[in-house]
Amino acid sequence: MRTFYVIVASRSRATAEKLAGHLAQRREFEVKLRVIANGHSDPLHGVKELPELLLMHYGPGNDELEYLAEHGVREQLPLIVCGPVDDPEAMRLAMRAGARDYLPENASAEDFVASVLRIQEETIRARTAGSGKLIVVANGKGGSGASFLATNLAHSLVVDGDHRVTLVDLDLQFGGLSRYLDITAKVGILQAIDAADEIDEMSAQAYTHEHASGLRLLAAPAKHLVLANNISIEKLETVLDAYLSINDYLVADSPARLDPVTELFFERADKIVIVTQQSLPHVHDSARLLHLLTSEIGIQKKRITVVVNRVSKNAQITIADIQKALRTKEVITIPNHYRIASESINAGIPVAEISKTAALSRGIRKLQVALTNPVSQPSPGFLKRAMPNFLGG
Ligand SMILES: Nc1ncnc2c1ncn2[C@@H]1O[C@H](COP(=O)(O)OP(=O)(O)OP(=O)(O)O)[C@@H](O)[C@H]1O
Ligand SMILES: [Mg+2]
The missing domain is CATH 3.40.50.300 (P-loop containing nucleotide triphosphate hydrolases)
Structure with missing residues (x-):
């Protein structure tokens, strides 16, 4: 089976392990942990093989999201951010960094799996776009x-x-x-x-x-x-x-x-x-x-x-x-x-x-x-999921 390579990055090993644990139930995900060391803003610093998806945990005051937004070098790399609930600043940064989804820290394992599956599917689709x-x-x-x-x-x-x-x-x-x-x-x-x-x-x-x-x-x-x-x-x-x-x-x-x-x-x-x-x-x-x-x-x-x-x-x-x-x-x-x-x-x-x-x-x-017939599949924008109060959802 073809696996989908995900890097889970956090400044806290315990958090990275918890998030990776959410994804462990699916054998199609190949998950690697990355504990971001002090002094580094690039969550992928030193990573040799780029993943197909970066799942990044964000804590207030950390500068990884800003780094990703500013450097934009890895625009192609899909990003899911996991951070505090109802934190407009975290969501703003996630958006600037080009995140495809924002999940609150206390979201369920099912929510994490569903979000990663959605991006996996989009990635496969994009790979074959333009063909039959x-x-x-x-x-x-x-x-x-x-x-x-x-x-x-x-x-x-x-x-x-x-x-x-x-x-x-x-x-x-x-x-x-x-x-x-x-x-x-x-x-x-x-x-x-x-x-x-x-x-x-x-x-x-x-x-x-x-x-x-x-x-x-x-x-x-x-x-x-x-x-x-x-x-x-x-x-x-x-x-x-x-x-x-x-x-x-x-x-x-x-x-x-x-x-x-x-x-x-x-x-x-x-x-x-x-x-x-x-x-x-x-x-x-x-x-x-x-x-x-x-x-x-x-x-x-x-x-x-x-x-x-x-x-x-x-x-x-x-x-x-x-x-x-x-x-x-x-x-x-x-x-x-x-x-x-x-x-x-x-x-x-x-x-x-x-x-x-x-x-x-x-x-x-x-x-x-x-x-x-083309299928209409508007996946819920993460803004709507993350900030229902702002959008009246
Ligand atoms: N709508 C239908 N009405 C009547 N007979 C049908 C219909 N569809 C299929 N059959 C008959 O069912 C039989 C089995 O069809 P088919 O060979 O397509 O099945 P299959 O699912 O591919 O089977 P296999 O397990 O052998 O691959 C054929 O003899 C066919 O005539
Ligand atoms: Mg047959």
Whole structure:
């Protein structure tokens, strides 16, 4: 797993340890302590490897914030300041130093974790800004329809959304996505990974196959078994970046398990679609996957969309039951349509090419639109959080 490197700085070792302790519950944070010695104003004096985030404790009279504000040399380095409650001077200094958040000293561990997670996510987003978006479609449980929906979602992004799209098969053991598009795949993700050191925008296309619609497929190996643990995650990330840079969207079809390969894609995903169905085992397994994603990998729930596939009005488990069990208000439903779905899979033809007006095709378009609408996510400005009295919050 990729870690997020945080330095916690304070003039007091006990305070630095307490703040670091708040973050210790998350294994994705790599936290180092820095006790600022007397006579130094630069909280990062002598630090060789700059962190991705500086969490700095401020005590009245200390001059680190002023130093950061004046020197501005590390503008790019995100800063969270922790200081006294209701201290306008501390907040003014924090703002001048470019702090992204201000947390009172007595804030809870959850508040600290949430603030760091927010900045971690912004950092990852910024790194991939300007490139394509990654949508990972994951099986809540085997056989839910993830491969079928990933293929048809990617197809809809091309034909309805007019986007450049590559569909990625992440099922390295059984990967059969090429069949869903009637493509004979000779090369794919493994060859792209082998060539990662030289891969560029031009050569990346050579590892994909183009469908008549314009959709491209980065296939999984068809002949031999590959274990995720044997794949270089560094190279895989290079490959991922190469395809993001030449596409508007990458749609990855992920099996229902966490391994180093799927974990990288989940971490980097702009949107994760969990496909489930109206049965107890489906709901149970989907709830577990959701829990793993949000608690273990730290993915924010707003990035996850639950899709109930093969919806039937007569099923014992209702959509409301699923919303309750998965603790999510919004779910997208896809109707059950055995004939068109089987015809599509057996012939390797996207559903919209069989019938554009079928309820199933309309459901897939609805999913495509829901996933591509920009999300509005105004994170509470720290002024509002730190000084509700001033702002009337
Ligand atoms: N909306 C639907 N209506 C009817 N049948 C469907 C629908 N969606 C999927 N199916 C059927 O469900 C079967 C499983 O679909 P698919 O292969 O996409 O599942 P999966 O979740 O990728 O499974 P796996 O665990 O094998 O990766 C297919 O035979 C397909 O025809
Ligand atoms: Mg599948």
